[in-house]
Amino acid sequence: MNSTVELAFYGDDFTGSTDVLESLSLRGKKTILLLRVPEKKDSIIYSDYDCVGVAGISRSKDPVWMKAELPKVYQFLNSFDPKYIHYKVCSTFDSNLHKGNLAVATQVGIDVLSPSWTSIVVGTPKIKRYVCFGELFADSKGETYRIDRHPVMSCHPATPMTEANLVKHMHQLGEVDCASVNLSMYSDDSAATKLQQFIAENKVVIFDSVDHSSQAKVGALINEHCQEGLHFSVSSSGFEDAVYSQNKLVENINITSKSRILALSGSCSSITSSQIDYALSHGFIPVELDIARLLMLESRPQYLDEIVQTCIDLLSSNKSPLVYSALGPQKSGSTTASQDGDLHFDEMLGSFLGAIALAVTKTGLIERLAVAGGDTSGYCIQSLNLDALTFIAPLCPGVPLCRAHAQDSDIDGLELALKGGQMGSEDFFVRLCSGGE
Template identity: 35%
Template sequence: MAETDKLLLAFYGDDFTGSTDALEFMTRAGARTVLFLKPPSAEDLEKFGKLDALGIAGLTRSMEPAKMKETLEEAFQKISELNPRYVHYKVCSTFDSSPEIGNIGVAMECGLKHFKNDFIPVLVAAPNLGRYMAFGNLFAQMGIGSKGEIFRLDKHPSMAQHPVTPSKEGDLRDHLALQSPLKSGLVDLLDLKLPFEEIQEKLRKLIDDHQVIFFDGVYEEQMKIIGRILDESADQDKPLFSVGSSGIGKALGDHWQEEKILTETLEWKELEEVKPLLVLSGSVSPVTASQIEFALEHGFREVEIAPEFLYEQEPDVSVYSDKILGLLNEGNSVILHTSKGPEDPRLKKTRAITEELGWDSQRSRMELPRYFGGFLGKIIRQVLTGKSLQRLVIAGGDTSSYAARELGINAVEMIAPLVKGAPLCRAYAENSPVDGMEINLKGGQVGAPSYFVELQNGRLNDN
């Protein structure tokens, strides 16, 4: 718990799984943090007592620019009323975005307009997650928490083929230039080796003609340096608005621990074996596909969502919920999924259906996460009405936000680390069967092939 009454940081996540990633790194750093699914009211905050930080899990990663702007203007106003020292617009550590969907440039423009800072610091690097930035280029490991190969973003087997926001540029300055006219500069790896005063001088010069400043980051020790830069860039009279991955929380947290503002959390709930385990996956990542295959080889059962439900105004969830309940009642752990990787024939069928419905590519990219996430959530809510379970896993960044809302989740709080970037949380969901359950939300890129099996067996606790 921080030794200050002021809210240290408020973050707004562009999806749910990414928001739990930010929740984890603030909690690990020693800040009591709760993640809400909408801006909290005074009554909401009163329920949780003193908080050091809070997050809001948004949906902007799957929104078009006009809707993003409307949503963020309202959210940033409500965050301002909380008077935090820092405001962080949390994006995926692979900078998932495009001019048409999840436009990060739009978020930056809204942040500049609302918070009126001299510049926006942008830190996407998160070495502890296998995300590295060198001379403006982002590199990502295949599978967070694994020992996968590292690729530049535009060469990454998963991100270069992402169904909604495929990565076409490795240099994030070029990637951002496709989304916004804001000028971006860079504090690079060589700059970070300079004495601190010289780094600050370089930053001051960049701010003269750049509104956005990216920071490289390859090594853990550089995060503390960047945290100090962020901390000393803050104005006492207004919050500092930043954009980036959970590297922002990691950098600030490392610095605040050194300054004795926070004390690192070292003791956690022991992770127990839980069987049966229920997994719902809206991910098309090859990483998640390998986890599904591994789980099936080790006793899990699967239920596949057929995309034909898109034709129906009110699709029947009982077809799936009854099957899942039958498998659970036999003692089986179950995975409900929409895809097993980018080669799954259901993806081709989904494209054919959306064309038949008259959806263009932009509408498909925007609507499909909502349709699939909402349908997954309805099925699982029906299942949980018929059977109580201890632990639930939701995989897939684009669909998770919609599934969580359909399940009635209002907020989550971290209770134990698993793989970095995907903590075990407790769900707060008034009048919903998911209330009080252990919930794990993982992005498509998170985890080794054994992820679901180890989460069932209680072997992932990463102290």
């Protein structure tokens, strides 16, 4: 079909999907993020958009699920006949053999799409993620660490990163043949020569990116070498920042303040824990979930009603509730759940948070919704039965304020922000109220 869509993407979690939505929108690309692959595709709906994305949950899924479900997604994205198809991953590139396996996502994409070649662009300098000589580094509280020594990601409860070399990391995940184009090649023509060699050898090419200059070089290399055929990339939002680096950034988008916010967190990140502490010291009211009660299937509906009523009572008094399941990895409900043999805790928790969000939103009491947690946010937002999200404004790097589009008039137009565990400044929840004022 004829299409105006030049880039189509799938996010392996919902928070990462909104990250791409922001990157493209700030580069002047009109973008819509779908919350599911539609059963029927109406080309008229997409004719006004430069880019189309689908928010997914593959980050929390095993290879069996990925091999069964991802081909349908790739086929849908390819139906737009875009120049680029992007499988969006977290800029920490965390993955393991059994959960969100990036080698599986890459190989399935190559098999289904038959791209001219495939890239991996993980470095995202705007959020202090860097790839240098093929190794990944990330910031934590002002200090930069190699990812396998990062105080959070090296001991992530689900996908700990034990290898910083991305070629080796991908090889550990599967039989994807990768090669690295590094910074030392960027100052002369050797990068282009090496890239041509790797493309001829059918290698998946990993690029270094440490600042705007190197990011622009990556974008130029990719664009120069994908004049014919589809380009496939398994990357962070650094891919968009690279290939559209010459586009002028949209600036001066203001966010108005709101007084009633519903904040939900299923994250066990220490970064989110600090954000929760900050919010509670600045007016948010804590609503801590009792994981033991959450795990009791028979009484879970009653517990849900209690939490919903607590939130309604607080909002009716112009107070913003912050519902959370954990304060850091040491106080994580997922630990309790795994000990009890519940292998689907993320899905259960996300669905529970989604039921809270749906019930409270339909009262008309909330003006904005925040959800923290890359895995749980996907299940949470699915409960709202949204059709799509569009960009409103940047809230903090990688976490935009979005507008919900839904057939339910109580939900349609809701403003929301989805935050991965490692994302956002300490005042994230407070900024959602103040608008950054």
